Amino acid sequence: MKIIADENMPNAEILFSHLGQVELVNGRTLTNEQLKDVDVLLVRSVTKVTKKLLEGSPVRFVGSATIGVDHIDKDYLAEANIAFSSAPGCNANAVADYVFSGLSYLYLTKQLSWLGKKIAVVGYGNVGETVYQRFAQLGCDVCVYDPYKQKAISGVNFVSLDDILACEVISLHAPLTSQGDYPTKAMFGAAELSQLSSGVTIISAGRGGVIDEEALIRLHHERHGDINLIVDVWDGEPKINQTLVDLVDIATPHIAGYSKQGREKGTWMVYQALCDFLKHDESLMAKDSAISPGWLPVINIDNRSTKNEEILARSAHAIYDVARDDARLRFKFRENKELNVFDWLRKHYVERDEFNTCFVRGDSDAPSLGLLKATGFSI
Ligand SMILES: NC(=O)C1=CN([C@@H]2O[C@H](COP(=O)(O)OP(=O)(O)OC[C@H]3O[C@@H](n4cnc5c(N)ncnc54)[C@H](O)[C@@H]3O)[C@@H](O)[C@H]2O)C=CC1
Numbered sequence: 519m520k521i522i523a524d525e526n527m528p529n530a531e532i533l534f535s536h537l538g539q540v541e542l543v544n545g546r547t548l549t550n551e552q553l554k555d556v557d558v559l560l561v562r563s564v565t566k567v568t569k570k571l572l573e574g575s576p577v578r579f580v581g582s583a584t585i586g587v588d589h590i591d592k593d594y595l596a597e598a599n600i601a602f603s604s605a606p607g608c609n610a611n612a613v614a615d616y617v618f619s620g621l622s623y624l625y626l627t628k629q630l631s632w633l634g635k636k637i638a639v640v641g642y643g644n645v646g647e648t649v650y651q652r653f654a655q656l657g658c659d660v661c662v663y664d665p666y667k668q669k670a671i672s673g674v675n676f677v678s679l680d681d682i683l684a685c686e687v688i689s690l691h692a693p694l695t696s697q698g699d700y701p702t703k704a705m706f707g708a709a710e711l712s713q714l715s716s717g718v719t720i721i722s723a724g725r726g727g728v729i730d731e732e733a734l735i736r737l738h739h740e741r742h743g744d745i746n747l748i749v750d751v752w753d754g755e756p757k758i759n760q761t762l763v764d765l766v767d768i769a770t771p772h773i774a775g776y777s778k779q780g781r782e783k784g785t786w787m788v789y790q791a792l793c794d795f796l797k798h799d800e801s802l803m804a805k806d807s808a809i810s811p812g813w814l815p816v817i818n819i820d821n822r823s824t825k826n827e828e829i830l831a832r833s834a835h836a837i838y839d840v841a842r843d844d845a846r847l848r849f850k851f852r853e854n855k856e857l858n859v860f861d862w863l864r865k866h867y868v869e870r871d872e873f874n875t876c877f878v879r880g881d882s883d884a885p886s887l888g889l890l891k892a893t894g895f896s897i
C-alpha cells in the first residue's frame with residue numbers, strides 16, 4: 519500500500535510506515551500525477567482535495583490532520599466512495615492558548631485590561647467551547663454566537679450577532695463556509711464592522727475570509743487605530759495583505775493551532791481512523807509515544823499582591839509568547855521578498871507546548887491558582 523503524507527505532519531513516517539510505504543510531499547503543490555499509484559492520501563489544510571486532484575487515482579482513504587475541513591470537497595469524496603477522516607478538536611487547546619497569549623500581550627504592552635470586559639466568542643465548536651469555558655471559569659462576562667448550536671445547548675450564554683458586535687473583545691472561531699443558512703464568508707463585512715465599539719479587540723483565529731479585510735483596513739483608518747487586532751488567519755493565504763499586517767498588533771502565519779501536542783494529536787487521530795478503515799490493530803503504536811508530554815515546566819506563584827491579570831499574563835507568556843511569532847513574520851517578510859515566507863514560517867515553526875503541560879504550584883488559597891487553572895494550566 520502506498521501512502522502519501524504532507525511533510526508537515528509530525529510523526530507521519532513513524533506511525534504510518536508499518537501500514538505501508540510512506541512518501542512525504544509538499545502538500546501545497548501536490549498534483550494529480552503524484553497520486554497515480556497512491557492508496558492513502560494524508561493532508562493538512564494547504565492541500566485542496568478536489569475531483570481535479572483525485573480523479574483517476576486509486577486513492578481510497580483521505581485523512582486530514584486538521585480541525586478545519588474547508589479544503590476538502592466532501593461531496594466529491596462521498597460520490598467517489600473515498601473514505602474521509604479529519605481530526606476534530608485536535609488543536610482546540612492550542613488555539614485557546616493563542617487567544618490568551620494574545621490578550622496577555624495586549625495587557626503587558628498596552629495595559630489593555632480584558633478580565634472585566636464584555637467578551638464574545640463566535641462559533642461554539644471544539645475551539646469556541648474551549649475558549650468560552652475558559653472565559654466563563656475566569657468569571658468573565660462572556661457570550662457566544664452560534665446559530666446552529668443555540669437551540670440544542672443549555673447553560674451557555676448564546677446571543678445574537680448584534681449583541682456580539684457590541685462587545686469589547688471578540689474572538690472568532692467559526693469555520694469558513696459559503697453555503698447553508700448562516701454562511702461565514704465575509705460575515706464580518708463593512709456593515710457589521712461599523713457596529714464595533716470603540717477600543718474593541720478582535721482575535722481572528724478561525725479562517726481568513728470570515729472578515730472582509732478591505733473593510734477592516736478602512737475601519738482602522740476611520741477609527742484612527744482605535745481597534746486592537748490579533749490576526750492569525752488571512753484571506754488568500756499564503757499571500758497575505760501587507761497593509762493589514764502593518765495595522766495589526768499581532769500578525770501570525772496561521773499557527774494558532776501549532777502546539778506540539780495539537781499537531782501530534784492530529785496525526786494520531788488520522789492514524790487511528792486509518793487503522794479503523796483498514797481493520798488494523800492500532801495498539802501496535804502507543805498513543806503516549808506519539809504525543810509529547812511537553813517540557814513540564816513549573817510556575818510557582820505566591821500570595822503577594824501582584825494583580826491577577828498580571829499573573830495570568832506573565833504565566834501565559836512564560837509558556838507561549840505570541841509576540842515571538844509576530845516578530846518572526848515581520849522580520850522574514852522584510853528580509854526575503856522572493857520566498858513563500860508564509861509557508862516557510864509554518865514549516866520551520868518553533869513548536870510550543872500547551873498551557874496544560876505546565877504545572878502551577880502555590881498556596882492553595884492563592885486566588886490566582888484558580889484563575890490559572892481556568893486558563894488551561896495544570897494544578
Ligand atoms: N488558526 C488555526 O490554526 C486554527 C483554525 N481553526 C479553525 O477554527 C474553526 C473552528 O474550529 P472548531 O471549533 O474545532 O470547529 P467545529 O466544527 O467543532 O465548530 C465550528 C462551530 O462553528 C459554528 N458555526 C458555523 N457557522 C457559524 C456562523 N455563521 N456563526 C457562528 N457560528 C457558526 C458551528 O455551528 C460549530 O459549532 C475550524 O473550522 C477551522 O477553520 C481550527 C484549528 C486551528
Ligand SMILES: O=C(O)C(=O)[C@H](O)COP(=O)(O)O
Binds near residue numbers: 561587
Ligand atoms: O486544524 C486546523 O483547522 C488548522 O487550521 C491547522 O492548524 C492548520 O494547519 P495546517 O494544516 O495548515 O498545517
